[in-house]
Amino acid sequence: MSDGLRLSAKTRAEIERLTTVYPVRRSALLPGLRLAQREIGWLPREAMDEVAEIVGVDPNACYALATFYDLFYREPVGKYVIGVCEGLACHLGGSGRVLGWLKERLGIGPGETTADGLFTVRTFECLAACDRAPCALVNDEYVGPLDEARLDELLRELRSHPNWSRVSGVGGRGSGASIPDPQYPTPDPRHSTTDTRHPAPGEGRS
Amino acid sequence: MPFEPIITGNVGVPNAWEIDVYESRGGYRALAKALREHQPEELVDLVSKSGLRGRGGAGFPAGRKWSLIPKGAPEVYMVCNADESEPGSFSNHELLDWDPHSLIEGVIIGSYAIRARVAFIYMRGEFWKPTGQRMEAAIAQAYARGYLGRDILGTGYNLDLHLFIGAGAYVCGEETALLESIEGNRPMPRPRPPYFPPSIGLYGKPTAVNNVETLANVPHIVLNGAEWYTRLGNPPRNPGTKVFSLSGLIKRPGNYEAPLGITLRELLFGYGGGMLDGRTFKAVTPGGTSTPLLTAEHLDVRMDYDSLPAVGTYLGSTGLIVMDDTVCIPCAVYHMSKFYQHESCGKCTPCREGTSWINAILYRITHGQGREEDMPLLLDLSDNMGGRKTVCALGDFAGFPVTSSIKYFRQEYEYHIRYGRCPTSCQPAEERQWTISQP
Amino acid sequence: MDNLATVTIDGRVVKVPRGMNLVEAARLAGVEIPVFCYHSKLKPVGACRMCYVAIEKVPGVVTACTTTVTDGMVVNTKDPRVVKAQQGVLEFLLANHPLDCPVCDRGGECPLQNNTFGYGGPVSRYVEPKRHFAKPIPLSRRILLDRERCILCYRCVRFQKEIAGDETLTVINRGARVEIATLPGREFDSPFSGNTIELCPVGALTSALYRFKARPWDIRSSPSLCDQCSVGCNVRVDTRNRQIVRLLSRENAAVDDGWLCDRGRFGYEFANHPDRLTQPQVREGTRLRAAEWEEALYQAAQGLRQVVSQRGPGTVGVLVSPRLANEDLYLAQRLARAVIGTSNLDYRLTPHPTVSPLRPDAASGSIVGLEKARTILILGADPLNHQPVLDLRLKKAASLGARLIVVDEKQTDLAAFARLWLRPRSGSLDTLARGLVHLILANGQVNQEFVDRRTEGIDALRARVADDTPERVAASTGVPAPLLEQAATLLATNGPASIVYDRDLGASDDGAAAVLAATDLALLTGNIGRDGAGLYPLVRAANEQGALDLGLMPRRPSPPTPSPTGGEGGHAGCPAGGMTGAEMLDALRAGQLKALYLLGVDPLRELPDDRALRDGLTGLTTLIVQDILPGPAQELATVVLPGAAFHEREGTLTNLERRVQRLWPALKPPGKARPDWQIIHDLARALGTSFDYAQASDVFAEIASVVPTYRGLTYGKVGLKGVQWPLDVASGQEAGSLYEDPGDTRLAFTPVAPSTARIV
Known part of the structure; x- marks a missing residue:
């Protein structure tokens, strides 16, 4: 088991395995960091040192990647990271309102974590789910389109299901989601819209 | 003209991502045909003859790209770019969700065509549930059925396929940055020359980098022939179909596969159902925010690789974000500029500094502190970072919304600068504090 | 047809090599293209976007650094x-x-200032708040980073990655928030970190030592050499107010490729030390007191004369530092041999290593020649610690395609860059090397043509290694047989191959035998005498090679002495065999030495504390200490003579590739200190000789006239870039490689058991 900052033997072994999978050992660096964060929830220096040691690179190389990519956290985050998409489509669809509701309900804005360590709010640039605007990525789960009622329902679910999904932000372990996968439900590809779940016209905006 | 979807045929089919379902719908037949009946070079020829153009945005002929891989190179790689990150584009996302096997089949055929022994699918890090998980499972199924691994279908061809998941960076959609990312380096684009992937690609070896949709077309071309494909869409230069992503203020947002060459009007008002609430169409990003805007005057333009440049924009990755008359264009462009400021990798001076600068100016303009000289300054900065002055196109992309919006909506900027507020009541005051953060 | 392309740059037509980038091509055409990120030693990245040019028939502008010339390009x-x-x-x-x-x-020598002046617009239109960072932050105790000034050209991290081969410095964040950084709490601890200061095109990376010490316009610069190791990197000494304020690289492509290590770059502080010896001192009872030169020299001469006359010259010893210049060393050995009459003369305090039987005793190839090697065997050598900038050259060779074979039980820096890393158990280096000889013989990979034409003694060799089968060698060294096979095959078939080993290896028994086997490997595979194919015994000290060349050791042929009095040459009255340094120290401990002249050497500082040694020094009748800083031996001295540091005098040093290079005086010696050659000269005169050298070049002229390998060399010829001996006097060309001439002397395989090959 992980002691909070260090990797478990299982994860170490998995990263070790990755170093032999790719044509060049260093290619295991990014996947290794993802695995480290999946286990610890963020990337403390200890974890970066460990990944570097296994892959055989300078720990600086981990730091260089951990600070480049959006999905890596260099500080502890809440159990649930609610990442509100602020891409143009979501913006037009009312992502600002979603952030406003979150501020009202949780008392935190982007980049902040609730005192109980349950929630972190952040923003994303486009999440490539523009037909579900305004959408969000909650840990690894896509949710959307969000209106006030659905957001409240989501928060209730997150609070009441202790294993809704393990925090990671970058690829999960087994899903324990109680909200169904927000798959594309429509049968006709030419009309695979989500307009039934779309907020009423203009609702998200004014 | 009757139209059958080609690559979205499995979207919406229950459990289409399971190999049994995929096979029952004809899956992996093209692979067997390709490997058993064709030499690799013949497949390159076939795809060349089909006229298939790269769906990632640049529209480079897919067959020609493959033909640039040096013959007899001992180590060659195939990389599928599934890093779909262009604001407004979500078609790969849906295809990958429903139909991972058709991509895998395309990747195997493409790899065989260029004689690669190792292939990668580079998927953006946000796509994990269910997309990445399904792809992971699909790859395992393909190995189990003998479509991947050693001696594929008894033909003696070997291929290993790795799913490589990113961790959140738009720039990884740029092919050389993507390769740097796989190599474990900071994903900063490489200068071309000399780093053209077909000559110096992954690990310095010849590499073909193809988009999801490009590769998803390949099995259909193998099964139905090049001739068949050349008759689709808007031949001769724009054959085939494209999956268009419609979003924004439109009645029926979603992905729609349609022939290349379809008019913007038919897309927005036919497929997309028109504007919400009967409002008036104002502007759209034809190929994601990284392409110059189109307006009502362009509704009859054909959506393909050659017709859009004629009106000063690009097909890009066909992410159409629709804006109607309630949208304040400078505010929308400010919003877009935030994206480029956030995603610039920081390598090239003009893009690194220019994206921030433009964002800061647009912040001022949309917050009542615009100056008369700001508009010429915006245009000049866009010029100084655009026109291929940076290693990758991000420098150009960041300028496109700015220059095109000033071209078509100059009066809205002037209004902001003069009166310090939006010409439309686009954002209530209480909302603004959340949608607009300090740059 | 040819390898040249004709390009027109701003109307000037030039022919340049194909594949050259436009920045370099423009330089050849005399056109300046401004750059920040581009550096001729680093791969072009096209990051700063300063070097735009327009090319006919190409849309827009392109960056010159990433564009290579094509024929007819305009x-x-x-x-x-x-x-x-x-x-x-x-x-x-x-x-x-x-x-x-x-x-x-950087102000005053700043590329950003210069390019802004030359290419910038009149005014900035930027009215937004500027980015602010705490400034500066220390990256290490040597280097500070000012992130506000950084223009993100990435030269520093590229240097570390491409040249030094490490990631001790990196880049974090993205976009406008990108910074040069290290992992928090981690030091930028590369042994080559200082190069990044020079590479930085702005004042982002600054030296903690130099910071605020001077401005470019109140500095005086002088060419010099780094004297910290045997590579002999060329430096520029910048001085202000009679102090060194910094050392910069003075690029000599043949030697240092434009780089310095931190030991060299920041190691000059001893020269500025407030305790520098500035005045001769003589003993008065229990204390030393300041004296004038005349008195000190008289006392020193008297002391020596007294011991020689009462106890004989055999009780006098002379120990010299191998960092001293050739002029000092030459006069020191003349003083010892011809004036005092002793061969108790050495530059080492420890036993001499066994060396290769080939003569002369020097590296056969050149530093730059290593770049031509396809295979390089690095045998028990750790250049990073002893010849750091050579470490960079070996990495460069590797990046140019050479396969490195590292043989070392320890994981040396180069092991990470090696194709093969063989780890013989401690004490089995010789077995491994003989195993390679065996394999090459057994596999028929001998370069027969070379062996027949140039060597002798192969049959004896064959017999000697008959038992060194891969199985046995693998068993006793712990190195798997397949690795031995691969190494032997690379050496024999992937030529040219060079062999690099630490000359001090020969001080241990297995190392000594390994050195001999290394010579055999070179001869067997014909890898000697041309570029890329050389045998490199690496010396460590700055002028150790000079000490070898000039015979600064007993039982070694010494230069004949042209008598300044016009008398005969040779060493009249000098016993044939003297004591080595180690033997002298033993004699000292036993109370058998009565006078000792220490030139830049302090046994009490350099050896572990040793009561008997201290007693021996205390018991000396005469102890002359010549140095530039105080040391423990001085407390026991009868006379102390203050010498000059490397940047305060003229002279020459010979580096590990036989390159004779010049020192220049950037400053006067402090106080009354004098250059060492001059002190020896003065002491010889006080002893009654008629030594008469007005300047260092007179001494060097005599060296060139009596030492065959230095024939034809003059200060003028040595110039700013140095000359590798031997000079072909007829053509004036220097020899990159020894043994290239297929003359009549045959090169001998190791004739006998190693123990008898110990030559001192």
């Missing part, structure tokens, strides 16, 4: 589009630059 560096784009780049760069030039170390 380039315009003054096109209006280029001018505008460059103004744009400078405006972007300066938008967040603090413009604190008046307090910036």
Whole structure:
């Protein structure tokens, strides 16, 4: 088991395995960091040192990647990271309102974590789910389109299901989601819209 | 003209991502045909003859790209770019969700065509549930059925396929940055020359980098022939179909596969159902925010690789974000500029500094502190970072919304600068504090 | 046809090598293209976007650094589009630059200032708040980083990655928030970190030592050499107020490729030390007191004369530092042999290593020749610690395609860059090397043509290694047989191959035998006598090679002495065999030595504390200590003579590749200190000789006249870049490689058991 900052033997072994999978050992660096964060929830220096040691690179190389990519956290985050998409489509669809509701309900804005360590709010640039605007990525789960009622329902679910999904932000372990996968439900590809779940016209905006 | 979807045929089919379902719908037949009946070079020829153009945005002929891989190179790689990150584009996302096997089949055929022994699918890090998980499972199924691994279908061809998941960076959609990312380096684009992937690609070896949709077309071309494909869409230069992503203020947002060459009007008002609430169409990003805007005057333009440049924009990755008359264009462009400021990798001076600068100016303009000289300054900065002055196109992309919006909506900027507020009541005051953060 | 392309740059037509980039091509055409990120030693990355040019038939502007010439290319560096784009780049760069030039170390020698002056627009249109960072932050105790000034050209991290081969410095964040950094809490601890200061085109990376010490316009610069190791990197000494303020690289492509290690770059502080010896001292009872030169020299001479006359010259010893210049060493050995009459003369305090039987005793190839090697065997050598900048050259060779084979039980720095890393158990280096000889013989991979024509003794060799089968060698060294096979095959078939080993290896028994086997490997495979194929015994000290060349050791042929009195040459009255340094110390401990002349050497400082040694020194009748800083031996001295540091005198040093290079005086010696050669000269005169050298070049002229390998060399010829001996006097050409001439002397395989090959 992980002691909070260090990797478990299982994860170490998995990263070790990755170093032999790719044509060049260093290619295991990014996947290794993802695995480290999946286990610890963020990337403390200890974890970066460990990944570097296994892959055989300078720990600086981990730091260089951990600070480049959006999905890596260099500080502890809440159990649930609610990442509100602020891409143009979501913006037009009312992502600002979603952030406003979150501020009202949780008392935190982007980049902040609730005192109980349950929630972190952040923003994303486009999440490539523009037909579900305004959408969000909650840990690894896509949710959307969000209106006030659905957001409240989501928060209730997150609070009441202790294993809704393990925090990671970058690829999960087994899903324990109680909200169904927000798959594309429509049968006709030419009309695979989500307009039934779309907020009423203009609702998200004014 | 009757139209059958080609690559979205499995979207919406229950459990289409399971190999049994995929096979029952004809899956992996093209692979067997390709490997058993064709030499690799013949497949390159076939795809060349089909006229298939790269769906990632640049529209480079897919067959020609493959033909640039040096013959007899001992180590060659195939990389599928599934890093779909262009604001407004979500078609790969849906295809990958429903139909991972058709991509895998395309990747195997493409790899065989260029004689690669190792292939990668580079998927953006946000796509994990269910997309990445399904792809992971699909790859395992393909190995189990003998479509991947050693001696594929008894033909003696070997291929290993790795799913490589990113961790959140738009720039990884740029092919050389993507390769740097796989190599474990900071994903900063490489200068071309000399780093053209077909000559110096992954690990310095010849590499073909193809988009999801490009590769998803390949099995259909193998099964139905090049001739068949050349008759689709808007031949001769724009054959085939494209999956268009419609979003924004439109009645029926979603992905729609349609022939290349379809008019913007038919897309927005036919497929997309028109504007919400009967409002008036104002502007759209034809190929994601990284392409110059189109307006009502362009509704009859054909959506393909050659017709859009004629009106000063690009097909890009066909992410159409629709804006109607309630949208304040400078505010929308400010919003877009935030994206480029956030995603610039920081390598090239003009893009690194220019994206921030433009964002800061647009912040001022949309917050009542615009100056008369700001508009010429915006245009000049866009010029100084655009026109291929940076290693990758991000420098150009960041300028496109700015220059095109000033071209078509100059009066809205002037209004902001003069009166310090939006010409439309686009954002209530209480909302603004959340949608607009300090740059 | 030929390898040249004709390009027109701003109307000038030049022929340049194909594949050259446009920045370099323009330089050849005499056209300047401004750059920040481009550096001729680093791979072009096209990051700063300063070097735009317009090319006919190419749309827009392109960066010169990433564009290679093609025949018929027409380039315009003054096109209006280029001018505008460059103004744009400078405006972007300066938008967040603090413009604190008046307090910036780089001010006055800053490429950003220069390019702004030359290519910038008149005004900035940037009115937004600038980016602010705490400044400066220490990256290490040597180097500070000012992130506000950084223009993100990435030269520093590229140097570390491409040249030094490490990631001790990196880049974090992205976009406008990108910074040069290290992992928090981690030091930028590369042994080559100082190069990044010089590479930095702004004042972002500054030296903690130099910071605020001087401005470029109140500095005096002088060429010099680094004397910290045997590579002999060329430096520029910058002085102000009679102090060194910094050392910079003075690029000599053949030696240092433009780089310095931190030991060299920052190791000059001893020269500025406030305790520098500035005045001769003589003993008065229990204390030393200041004296004038006449008195000190008289006392020293008297002391020596007394011991020689009462106890005989055999009780006098002379120990010299191998960091001293050739002029000092030459006169020191003349003083010992011809004036005092002793051969108790050495530059080492420890036993001499066994060396290769080939003569002369020196590296057969050149440093730059290593770049031509396809295979390099690195045998028990750790250049990073002893010859750091050579370490960079070996990495460069590896990046140019050479396969490195590292043989070392320890994981040396180069092991990470090696194709093969063989780890013989401690004490089995010789077995491994003989195993390679065996394999090459057994596999028929011998270069028979070379062996027949140039060597002798192969049959004896065959017999000697008959038992060193891979199985046995694997068993006793712990190195798997397949690795031995691969190494032997690379050496024999992937030529040219070079063999690099630490000359001090020969001090241990297995090392000594390994050195001999290394010579055999070179001869067997014909890898000697041409570029890329050389045998490199690495010496360590700055002028150790000079000490070898000039015979600064007993039982070694010494230069004949042209008598300044016009008398006969040779060493009249000098016993044939003297004591080595180690033997002298033993004699000292036993009370058998009565006088000792220490030149730049202090046994009490360099050896572990040793009561008997201290007693021996205390018991000396005469102890002359000549040095530049105080040391423990001085407390026991009868006379102390203050010498000059490397940058205060003229002279020459011979580096590990036989390159004779010059020192120049950047400053006068402090106080009354004098150059060492001059002190020896003065002492010899006080002893009654008629030594008469007016300047260092007179001494060097005599060296050139009596030492065959130095024949034809003059200060003029040595010049700024140095000359590798031997000079072909007829052609005036220096020899890159020894043994290249298929003359009549055959090169001998190791004739006998190693123990008898010990030559001192």
